[in-house]
Amino acid sequence: MFSIPPKYVTLLHPSYLTQKILTINSLSMLSIRNIVKQYAGHTALNDVSLEVKSGQVFGLLGPNGAGKTSLIRIINQITAPDSGEVYFNGEKLNQSHIDRIGYLPEERGLYKKMEIGEQMIYLARLKGLSRDEAIKRLKLWFDKLGMETWWKMKIEELSKGMQQKAQFVATVLHEPDLIILDEPFSGFDPVNAEVIKEEILELNKKGATILFSTHRMESVEELCDAIALLHQSKKILDGPIRDIKNTYRNNIYIVEYSGEKIGFNGSQPFELIDEKEGYDNSHAIKLKLKEGNTSNDVLQYLLPKTRINMLQEVIPSMNEIFIEKVSLIP
Amino acid sequence: MNKILLIIQREYITRVRKKSFIVMTMLVPALIAGMYAIIAYVATDKSETMHIVNVIDNSSEYKGKFQDEKYVKFNYPDGSLNQAKASLKDDEDLVLNIPANAKDTVTLYAKKKTTLSLTDNIQRQMNDIASGISLVKAGIDTARLHKIKSNIVIKSSEMTDSGEKSTSIGATYALSFAGAILIYMSIFIYGAQVMRGVIEEKTSRIIEVIVSSVKPFQLMMGKIIGVGLVGLTQFVLWIVLSAAIGYFVGHNTAASSQNPIYIFMHNLGSNAGYEIGCFIFYWISGFLFYSALFAAVGSAVDSETETQQFMFPITLPLLFTYLLSVSWLFQAPDSPLAVWLSMIPLSAPVAMMVRIPYNVPTWQLGVSMALMILGFLFTTYVASRIYRVGILMYGKKTSYKELVKWFFYKE
Numbered sequence A: 001m002f003s004i005p006p007k008y009v010t011l012l013h014p015s016y017l018t019q020k021i022l023t024i025n026s027l028s029m030l031s032i033r034n035i036v037k038q039y040a041g042h043t044a045l046n047d048v049s050l051e052v053k054s055g056q057v058f059g060l061l062g063p064n065g066a067g068k069t070s071l072i073r074i075i076n077q078i079t080a081p082d083s084g085e086v087y088f089n090g091e092k093l094n095q096s097h098i099d100r101i102g103y104l105p106e107e108r109g110l111y112k113k114m115e116i117g118e119q120m121i122y123l124a125r126l127k128g129l130s131r132d133e134a135i136k137r138l139k140l141w142f143d144k145l146g147m148e149t150w151w152k153m154k155i156e157e158l159s160k161g162m163q164q165k166a167q168f169v170a171t172v173l174h175e176p177d178l179i180i181l182d183e184p185f186s187g188f189d190p191v192n193a194e195v196i197k198e199e200i201l202e203l204n205k206k207g208a209t210i211l212f213s214t215h216r217m218e219s220v221e222e223l224c225d226a227i228a229l230l231h232q233s234k235k236i237l238d239g240p241i242r243d244i245k246n247t248y249r250n251n252i253y254i255v256e257y258s259g260e261k262i263g264f265n266g267s268q269p270f271e272l273i274d275e276k277e278g279y280d281n282s283h284a285i286k287l288k289l290k291e292g293n294t295s296n297d298v299l300q301y302l303l304p305k306t307r308i309n310m311l312q313e314v315i316p317s318m319n320e321i322f323i324e325k326v327s328l329i330p
Numbered sequence B: 001m002n003k004i005l006l007i008i009q010r011e012y013i014t015r016v017r018k019k020s021f022i023v024m025t026m027l028v029p030a031l032i033a034g035m036y037a038i039i040a041y042v043a044t045d046k047s048e049t050m051h052i053v054n055v056i057d058n059s060s061e062y063k064g065k066f067q068d069e070k071y072v073k074f075n076y077p078d079g080s081l082n083q084a085k086a087s088l089k090d091d092e093d094l095v096l097n098i099p100a101n102a103k104d105t106v107t108l109y110a111k112k113k114t115t116l117s118l119t120d121n122i123q124r125q126m127n128d129i130a131s132g133i134s135l136v137k138a139g140i141d142t143a144r145l146h147k148i149k150s151n152i153v154i155k156s157s158e159m160t161d162s163g164e165k166s167t168s169i170g171a172t173y174a175l176s177f178a179g180a181i182l183i184y185m186s187i188f189i190y191g192a193q194v195m196r197g198v199i200e201e202k203t204s205r206i207i208e209v210i211v212s213s214v215k216p217f218q219l220m221m222g223k224i225i226g227v228g229l230v231g232l233t234q235f236v237l238w239i240v241l242s243a244a245i246g247y248f249v250g251h252n253t254a255a256s257s258q259n260p261i262y263i264f265m266h267n268l269g270s271n272a273g274y275e276i277g278c279f280i281f282y283w284i285s286g287f288l289f290y291s292a293l294f295a296a297v298g299s300a301v302d303s304e305t306e307t308q309q310f311m312f313p314i315t316l317p318l319l320f321t322y323l324l325s326v327s328w329l330f331q332a333p334d335s336p337l338a339v340w341l342s343m344i345p346l347s348a349p350v351a352m353m354v355r356i357p358y359n360v361p362t363w364q365l366g367v368s369m370a371l372m373i374l375g376f377l378f379t380t381y382v383a384s385r386i387y388r389v390g391i392l393m394y395g396k397k398t399s400y401k402e403l404v405k406w407f408f409y410k411e
Helices: A006-012 A014-023 A068-075 A095-100 A116-126 A131-144 A160-172 A190-205 A217-223 A241-247 A295-302 A318-328 B003-016 B019-044 B081-086 B116-137 B142-148 B169-203 B207-211 B216-250 B254-258 B260-269 B272-300 B304-327 B336-341 B348-358 B362-390 B400-408
Strands: A028-039 A042-053 A057-061 A083-088 A101-104 A178-182 A209-214 A226-231 A234-240 A252-258 A270-277 A282-289 A307-313 B051-057 B072-075 B094-098 B107-110 B157-160 B163-166
Touching: A028 A068, A028 A209, A042 A068, A042 A083, A042 A209, A042 A226, A057 A068, A057 A190, A057 A217, A068 A178, A068 A209, A095 A101, A101 A160, A116 A131, A116 A160, A116 B003, A116 B207, A131 A160, A160 A178, A160 A190, A160 B207, A178 A190, A190 A209, A190 A217, A209 A217, A217 A318, A226 A241, A226 A318, A234 A241, A234 A318, A241 A318, A252 A295, A282 A295, A295 A307, B003 B216, B019 B216, B051 B081, B081 B094, B094 B116, B116 B142, B169 B207, B169 B216, B169 B272, B169 B304, B169 B348, B207 B216, B216 B272, B216 B362, B272 B304, B272 B348, B272 B362, B272 B400, B304 B336, B304 B348, B336 B348, B348 B362, B362 B400
Parallel strands: A042 A234, A057 A209, A057 A226, A101 A178, A178 A209, B051 B072, B051 B094
Antiparallel strands: A028 A042, A028 A083, A226 A234, A252 A282, A252 A307, A270 A282, B094 B107, B157 B163
16 A cells, blocks of 8 residues: 655645535536547547536546547547537637647657747747747746756757656646646656646646546546546546445445454355455455445444454545446457 | 747748758859859950960961961961970960871870860861862952852841840740749759658647647648748848849959850849749749648658658659750740640649740730649648648558548548
């Protein structure tokens, strides 16, 4: 087991949760309705619908080739769907929304021979920022992320991690309402990945809606409020993470106790799944509640018999849910 | 600010700032200056060398009959051939031995290799003298003959609405050639720059960021126009710098009036507006026509090495017209083939430039220009449909069949 890094304790802090509840309102930032996209020979998206609420961090999950990039390209108006509609902040998606979206593609890239500063300004101006405003904001970002000396450097002179950082800045410089990040952490070393994660959360706190696609389930659990799972061009699961996890709870618990090993004869209120013996007469059992029983019944049954050190419900991780859902469909 | 203007600005500024652009822009006027220098050198130094030809005339028929010219003087020393040969001092002096019997070989002795023009001169004079002697022997009065002999020099004169004007065939050829070559070369140079730019954006993967901000069509047009302006800038700088050099040289050397470039510029002068106007029109429309195709090719491949199969059919018609132009069309600018080629947009930029110095009928020019505009609108449309799909396709080899499919994709 790994412990939660101290800075993420803030995520669980009541004030953060309260704020989260306040920022996520019922307004829909992105409403995707019955999108179908076909390429010669195969269907990339088959009747996909999903809702991203304003202020959410939304995870778009799915194995390779599930249609994530196709969907992201449609939201970015790089391609258009064959049928179905996308609504942005309640309006039908149109050219005017382009400047309000920031997009970090999975395949990163910048002009290799162009100076970073100039390049960032160019990209920001393409998103409708004025030159002066772009310079002003860029200075702030460069300051914040320790990139002050990069201004005159060319992309080809930077390491891959540094390029990624620059590209992240380019994505968010125009302060978009919706930030779309395709595998945002790939290519970052753990330290910079944390920095970027922090920045993403801060942007979210300031009101930006984040849509990101990833394979890394631990970052999903850490960051996302809701997810949608795409598989074979279809959406097979979506909703707030808490709800999904609740649905996938299957009454499995782990109990640790010290003392003589207990022999179970079948009269107990649970099925024994697994049993392990540790040092100093400590034991751990994995169990599944029988119909109609609760964790209290387990405690009542065990308390007279031994000394209980721990009882914990085993909640399936997003990773397990992901694998389970995906492997159901061959 | 319109996004397409931003793209044009970036394409333009990043290119004109490149070292290669600055070097190229300086190199061409430098070459022209060098050409001036060479011509001036050849015209002044070399030909002023004085040759003295010592004539040993064993036949006694030629003595005193050679005529001195600007750089050749004839002497008739007494004494034998060997004495004359021994007395040669200057490297530029020669001995001409004329045998007693006219059927024997005449020999020219020199310390250095003689120039072709000198031997030609002597040979011509000897033939004239010999035929004069023969005529006298045959009883013909050479003085009367000279009077009868006509002296025809062709001076070419072109009839235009504004009256006759004299033209130089050489300068017209040169203009015709230069137009065709410049258009042909710049379509390739700048078209390839467009293509390389597209490939660069594709391989560096920035394309996806850009097309999430602008439409692929805007990006393609921005790039084409930006590169086109770079090309125009280069031409303007070339013309200005070359003209400045020409002006400077023209006023500083005596040889300028014999200088082909000077003559060329001078001849261009009378009709410059029309010719430069046509050049710029065909340059721009030809560039737009072809660079759209180049952009489509760039979008369909992952690296420059893969462009071959698509480049071939694009370059073929242009190369064909070019070769035909410089070898044949400029001699037959009004032949049906030349007229047809100057109408078809694929070949018109080169073929029409060949014809321009020979006064093309206005209706033909009009039709050609109209077709040219329709042509580039068409190629731009086709190219943009391929481009918008191609730029997002990575990692697989593209076939022609695929390109057709891309064309018919919906947005």
